[in-house]
Amino acid sequence: MKKLLTVFMAILLTAAFITGCGSTSTPSAPTGSSPGTSSTSTQSQKPSDSAEKIELTVWESTGGPDEFIQKAGEEFTKLHPNITIKYVNVELGDSSGKIALDGPAGVGPDVFAAPHDKIGELVSGGHIEEVSNPDYVKQNALGACIQAVTYEGKIVGYPVSAETYALFYNKALISESEVPATWEGVVEFAKKFNSGDRYGFMMDVGNGYYTILFTTANGNRLFGPTGTDTTKTYLNTPDAVNGIKFFQSMKSILNVPAADLTTSICDEAFKAGKVAMYITGPWNIKPFKDAGIDFGVAPLPSLPGQSEPASSFSGTRTMFVSAYSNHPEEAAMFAEFLMSPEMQKLRFDITEALPATDIEVDSPYVRAFTKQLDYAFPMPSIPEMSNFWNAMNSASANIWDGADVQSELDACDRAILGN
Amino acid sequence: MSIYAKKGTLSFPFLRLTSKSAPTAGFLSPEGGAAVTIRADGSDKNKVLITSILFCGLSHILYLKQYVKGILFALIEVIAIINIPKFVKALHGLITLGSPQPDVSIKLRDNSIFMLIDGVMALAVIFVFIAIYVISVKSALKEYKKFCDSKVFTSNRHTFSELTGKSFSLFALAPTVIMILFFVLVPLVFSALVAFTNYSAPDHIPPKNTVDWVGFQNFIDMFSGKTAWTSAFGKVALWTLAWGFLATFTCYFGGMLMAVVLHESKIKLKPVFRSIFILPYAVPSVISMLVWRNLMNGSFGTVNRTLIHLGIIKDVIPWLSDPWLAKFTCVLVNLWAGFPYFMLLVTGSMTAISRDIYEAAVVDGASKFQVFKSITLPLVIYQTTPLIIMSISHNINNFGAIFFVTGGGPTLADSTTTGAAGTDLLITWIYKLTINLLQYHYASVLAVLIFMVLAPFAIYNFRRTRAFKEGVE
Numbered sequence: 001m002k003k004l005l006t007v008f009m010a011i012l013l014t015a016a017f018i019t020g021c022g023s024t025s026t027p028s029a030p031t032g033s034s035p036g037t038s039s040t041s042t043q044s045q046k047p048s049d050s051a052e053k054i055e056l057t058v059w060e061s062t063g064g065p066d067e068f069i070q071k072a073g074e075e076f077t078k079l080h081p082n083i084t085i086k087y088v089n090v091e092l093g094d095s096s097g098k099i100a101l102d103g104p105a106g107v108g109p110d111v112f113a114a115p116h117d118k119i120g121e122l123v124s125g126g127h128i129e130e131v132s133n134p135d136y137v138k139q140n141a142l143g144a145c146i147q148a149v150t151y152e153g154k155i156v157g158y159p160v161s162a163e164t165y166a167l168f169y170n171k172a173l174i175s176e177s178e179v180p181a182t183w184e185g186v187v188e189f190a191k192k193f194n195s196g197d198r199y200g201f202m203m204d205v206g207n208g209y210y211t212i213l214f215t216t217a218n219g220n221r222l223f224g225p226t227g228t229d230t231t232k233t234y235l236n237t238p239d240a241v242n243g244i245k246f247f248q249s250m251k252s253i254l255n256v257p258a259a260d261l262t263t264s265i266c267d268e269a270f271k272a273g274k275v276a277m278y279i280t281g282p283w284n285i286k287p288f289k290d291a292g293i294d295f296g297v298a299p300l301p302s303l304p305g306q307s308e309p310a311s312s313f314s315g316t317r318t319m320f321v322s323a324y325s326n327h328p329e330e331a332a333m334f335a336e337f338l339m340s341p342e343m344q345k346l347r348f349d350i351t352e353a354l355p356a357t358d359i360e361v362d363s364p365y366v367r368a369f370t371k372q373l374d375y376a377f378p379m380p381s382i383p384e385m386s387n388f389w390n391a392m393n394s395a396s397a398n399i400w401d402g403a404d405v406q407s408e409l410d411a412c413d414r415a416i417l418g419n
Numbered sequence: 420m421s422i423y424a425k426k427g428t429l430s431f432p433f434l435r436l437t438s439k440s441a442p443t444a445g446f447l448s449p450e451g452g453a454a455v456t457i458r459a460d461g462s463d464k465n466k467v468l469i470t471s472i473l474f475c476g477l478s479h480i481l482y483l484k485q486y487v488k489g490i491l492f493a494l495i496e497v498i499a500i501i502n503i504p505k506f507v508k509a510l511h512g513l514i515t516l517g518s519p520q521p522d523v524s525i526k527l528r529d530n531s532i533f534m535l536i537d538g539v540m541a542l543a544v545i546f547v548f549i550a551i552y553v554i555s556v557k558s559a560l561k562e563y564k565k566f567c568d569s570k571v572f573t574s575n576r577h578t579f580s581e582l583t584g585k586s587f588s589l590f591a592l593a594p595t596v597i598m599i600l601f602f603v604l605v606p607l608v609f610s611a612l613v614a615f616t617n618y619s620a621p622d623h624i625p626p627k628n629t630v631d632w633v634g635f636q637n638f639i640d641m642f643s644g645k646t647a648w649t650s651a652f653g654k655v656a657l658w659t660l661a662w663g664f665l666a667t668f669t670c671y672f673g674g675m676l677m678a679v680v681l682h683e684s685k686i687k688l689k690p691v692f693r694s695i696f697i698l699p700y701a702v703p704s705v706i707s708m709l710v711w712r713n714l715m716n717g718s719f720g721t722v723n724r725t726l727i728h729l730g731i732i733k734d735v736i737p738w739l740s741d742p743w744l745a746k747f748t749c750v751l752v753n754l755w756a757g758f759p760y761f762m763l764l765v766t767g768s769m770t771a772i773s774r775d776i777y778e779a780a781v782v783d784g785a786s787k788f789q790v791f792k793s794i795t796l797p798l799v800i801y802q803t804t805p806l807i808i809m810s811i812s813h814n815i816n817n818f819g820a821i822f823f824v825t826g827g828g829p830t831l832a833d834s835t836t837t838g839a840a841g842t843d844l845l846i847t848w849i850y851k852l853t854i855n856l857l858q859y860h861y862a863s864v865l866a867v868l869i870f871m872v873l874a875p876f877a878i879y880n881f882r883r884t885r886a887f888k889e890g891v892e
Contacts, residue, residue: 257829259825387621394840416621
């Protein structure tokens with residue numbers, strides 16, 4: 001038993017360290033306001049074409065992004081013969097911790113990759129600065145990605161890849177033209193379609209990652225428009241309550257208790273061809289292909305009374321120019337280069353991850369995700385997020401199983417804010 | 420200041436000692452100002468005591484002529500004194516847990532949790548120093564007593580031989596004791612202390628924010644304050660206890676039933692059946708629990724599907740989505756996974772029962788049931804009681820049997836606030852509180868509580884073991 005307690009201790013300690021690293025400072029400023037209307041040239045200022053040999057170090061993960069950086073580096077050297085790119089493997093999740101030590105020590109990178117929710121930490125640590133040419137990012141990146149790399153009104157990084165979820169549909173069960181654009185349409189279709197163990201629509205109803213989409217009508221966003229409001233979660237506003245009430249009413253077309261509707265159960269049901277429409281993300285494209293399902297992807301249907309697709313959580317993989325770089329201009333050039341249409345296409349061909357810019361790629365699925373990303377909003381990165389998951393997961397499951405929407409969401413709001 | 424004073428007393432008589440060259444002048448009548456000599460009649464006991472208390476090892480050097488031992492002791496005290504600023508800093512940190520520094524960059528802010536750990540570590544080190552100090556005083560008094568008895572000082576060489584002889588156990592055990600201190604006691608104390616802080620998300624997670632001492636507030640919240648926490652705790656604690664007993668006794672009697680049937684009946688190929696029954700025990704339980712989770716899924720699971728196809732039930736049975744039925748499911752799955760262990764155990768103890776008793780019973784005309792009730796059952800239970808108790812305490816902390824089958828679910832009305840769901844045990848709740856909700860303070864309260872409930876089980880069991888009994892004698 002002492003052993004168990006020691007184990008618990010170890011967990012505690014580990015958790016302490018993890019959260020110690022993970023909790024970021026609170027970004028608190030409006031985003032995207034007053035975009036520079038002057039249409040400056042997309043190319044940044046030309047560096048003096050001196051013959052000085054420059055080597056830029058880039059940190060990225062293995063398993064695709066490494067290959068992309070190396071190939072992009074070769075292309076970049078063709079354009080700028082005096083600059084070479086050196087790839088160093090630092091995994092996405094480690095870079096923000098490592099830059100704090102390696103940057104000041106002078107062995108850090110010039111450009112490195114990190115997820116967008118580390119931005120607060122990186123800025124407050126002084127490891128990154130505002131990008132030299134914010135208009136380039138604003139003109140090229142998708143809506144959710146621009147918001148994700150905006151911190152206190154300034155653009156601080158270069159989004160290269162994004163992630164969100166959308167509506168998958170099984171073409172054998174529902175034709176492309178039948179896919180509804182509204183949630184009411186989903187209910188209607190499912191009412192006609194449901195029979196036995198076949199379901200017109202399915203989603204993981206006990207998971208706040210997905211159910212958050214029902215709270216997003218009329219621009220209602222978790223922790224406010226910028227995702228940084230620590231006084232209010234915006235989960236119990238009238239817009240959210242109405243949306244979640246609709247979510248609850250959908251049990252009429254999916255009469256399964258929340259405890260039985262786990263992600264793995266839903267995945268399997270879709271793979272077995274028993275589900276016409278299912279909400280999930282790009283990580284399921286390959287498994288579904290392997291299962292032999294002929295499926296398509298559409299943006300999320302719009303909520304009652306809305307004309308646009310419902311909003312969803314998004315994550316953004318971002319390249320940052322290190323504040324410790326000796327060649328910040330060249331590093332910025334390379335980061336911009338990675339956002340160019342050719343490089344974004346190359347990146348997609350290698351990694352199959354969603355591009356962060358609006359480009360044509362040869363994939364029937366990506367278009368829908370790209371469209372959805374225009375309506376998605378970045379997952380907030382404030383410390384209160386750690387309370388969000390349990391509270392929202394439980395509230396969603398309870399509401400699905402028939403609990404009162406207003407009181408559950410009020411409880412959720414209180415639990416997240418720690419009152 | 421007191422340090423200087425001590426150093427003064429140290430250096431002055433030390434000089435006197437070197438100037439004098441009368442090693443056995445000790446028991447001569449005291450000359451004027453002979454501070455370094457002592458009488459062998461026991462009357463200088465206070466002198467020895469006071470000097471040894473004044474500075475670690477001082478009396479060894481001054482009076483007892485044990486320079487090696489004395490210098491070692493003194494060295495330890497010197498090390499302790501050099502480190503006093505560090506101790507003070509650590510203890511100050513332990514008391515204040517740092518102050519909020521909103522203007523400083525995050526990496527430079529006070530990290531309350533590190534301060535808490537440092538403080539506990541410092542306490543442990545101070546404890547070691549104090550222990551050594553006490554040992555040195557005791558050693559000085561002992562040496563003086565020896566000197567009074569024999570009128571001869573223990574030689575330095577003798578000190579060395581003592582290390583490998585009488586005091587060997589002390590030195591051999593010292594590393595173990597220190598390891599236990601730092602790897603068992605310090606973490607235990609640390610995790611218990613967290614219960615008296617407000618270490619929790621979102622406002623008290625270092626390094627961004629500091630953690631403060633809150634006294635018994637968490638205990639008050641948990642046991643009488645906030646209704647959500649209190650009722651959640653009540654439900655979880657009751658279920659944990661019920662689970663501990665249910666899980667153990669279903670497995671125990673299930674296992675016993677199988678053992679008796681296999682043992683008594685005229686089944687052919689007994690070893691084959693025994694091997695089959697042991698299979699659930701042989702599969703890694705995490706895997707089988709996850710499989711059960713899918714099998715028991717109310718709407719999509721094989722169990723309900725099969726029952727519906729066979730026409731036994733019309734509507735699905737909510738195995739995992741009804742709070743009460745989910746509890747039952749957990750017990751059932753645990754029975755499946757746990758009975759083989761007790762089957763083996765009972766089989767083992769049954770074979771140890773002498774055949775003579777059974778024959779005597781049969782001669783007396785006892786029926787099979789009577790034999791089982793009056794002979795097998797009491798003897799087996801007598802032999803396996805300690806294991807039952809062990810098993811109860813194991814099941815109270817049986818994380819896997821709950822977490823991998825139901826994940827603690829289904830959610831209840833107050834799960835949104837507390838995270839505690841329908842089948843959560845204290846231990847799975849602690850997991851959720853630390854990993855998902857980052858409510859370390861409440862988790863720590865629960866851990867302290869589990870410790871207090873389970874410690875008696877462990878101690879009782881340990882005291883019953885032969886090793887302990889023989890060790891005492």
